[in-house]
Amino acid sequence: MSIRLVSWNVNGLRAVSAKPEWRWFAENTCDVIGLQETKAMPEQLRPEVASPAGWEAHWASSVVKKGYSGVAVFSRIKPLAVHCELPQPEWQGEGRILHLEFEKFHFFNGYFPNGGAEELDENGKPIPGRFKRVPYKMGFFDAFTAYAEECRKSKPVVVCGDFNIAHRAIDLARPRQNEKNTGFLPEERAFLDRFTALGYVDTFRHVHGDVEGRYSWWSYKMRAREKNVGWRIDYFFVSEELKPYIRDAWIEDDVYGSDHCPVGLELDI
């Protein structure tokens, strides 16, 4: 027995679900699908997208700004409980977290904040290395980690989604050029150091070791994807109690339709 889970930042579910690439969903044989950046309320989608037969669908949508952020989880397994967003109002409203409690583990689907644009000084010139939303991003990660740790007291944890951080130099094509760009800032990388030190295992690295050139996001600019100038910022982490049960972890970089590709995890269970 095994359970297969996949995660995909779709960059607009209305757009993706109108493309031929959306057959990815119909052809998918996994048990749980976490989507990020849905940028839509379910009622804005065709019924077969919002409520596909054979799946239970859950949504967390942005209420602070429409067409922004948003996550969804489709599951063939009925969860014991479902929670939208983090517990504190401070971190609610952008539709970033769905928490499904399954029999054997807590499952989190997260669209973690982007660091945003560089801050501008009084003269309107960008301040190198200072990004508008990095403080919010770091606070969000801390709040998430505290909640995950709390949940982990009852059973193991699986976290997937777009972390908007490449952990190590090996996780992006151009590490040196990006040391002062959000997504690879020292303080962002340090969060993933702390997170993994708590016992959250990067399942792709666990399975594939230090393989190079495997990414999950490519800028739409400069034909980055055809040159594989990418970043690995989409992850499946499991709390280390589940490490013995990791059967496989992968990156579906043959799937197009978004600037991200799906990533997956299979657990023996």
Place this chain on the structure above:
Amino acid sequence: MSIRLVSWNVNGLRAVSAKPEWRWFAENTCDVIGLQETKAMPEQLRPEVASPAGWEAHWASSVVKKGYSGVAVFSRIKPLAVHCELPQPEWQGEGRILHLEFEKFHFFNGYFPNGGAEELDENGKPIPGRFKRVPYKMGFFDAFTAYAEECRKSKPVVVCGDFNIAHRAIDLARPRQNEKNTGFLPEERAFLDRFTALGYVDTFRHVHGDVEGRYSWWSYKMRAREKNVGWRIDYFFVSEELKPYIRDAWIEDDVYGSDHCPVGLELDI
């Protein structure tokens, strides 16, 4: 000897000039082309669009809002003088009028104001028949007429462009349904009554009489164009001194690429 002039509301010159339909321009054998709703500054266009070889180009662009309104005139004949906008500052800034003085006549290319959306009452409900910009539209027409009459003292006048008014019931497919819609309001139609009473001749009607079903604009909604549910709101008027010289006037309703089609005039001269 004759001179041929055409007028086209392109609904975005950047968009049209990227479509195959823009071959209309390259294949055009006329002497003067007036465009409306260019929605662009010439420097935003490819050089062969902004400054086509063999033509003199003139532009009046909106300075109050970018990507809005805007007119252009391409001429194979060098004008004696060129004036942008109406003389009074009150009616300037939206890029609506180009006035080229030729040897035998004053030529005006106009994008006359749209009546806008219905005004809302205190409860946010639309007030039937009350449109936000109809007062501005009527003021603009009066200012234009005064200017044209002033110019007409020195030589005859040719006026083309999008008037955003259907003159008579015969000039739109659904007159009854539109009696309370801007474009066919009594006060708008009354302006064209006054304008023609001053001696400005609707050249299409002069040539074709009361022919029905010939329109120059179709809503993009409801497949109006394939059903020919249109309006004739694009005109060539000439002051009656030129009436003996009208050789032809036409509507190029086989030209696609905009919600309007071109209209044309040939004068013996």
Place this chain on the structure above:
DNA sequence: CTTTGCAGG
């Protein structure tokens, strides 16, 4: 570069 939102027509 791409997806959203929105104004304007």
Place this chain on the structure above:
DNA sequence: CCTGTAAAG
């Protein structure tokens, strides 16, 4: 419905 804009990624 289509063209522009802007914000966000």
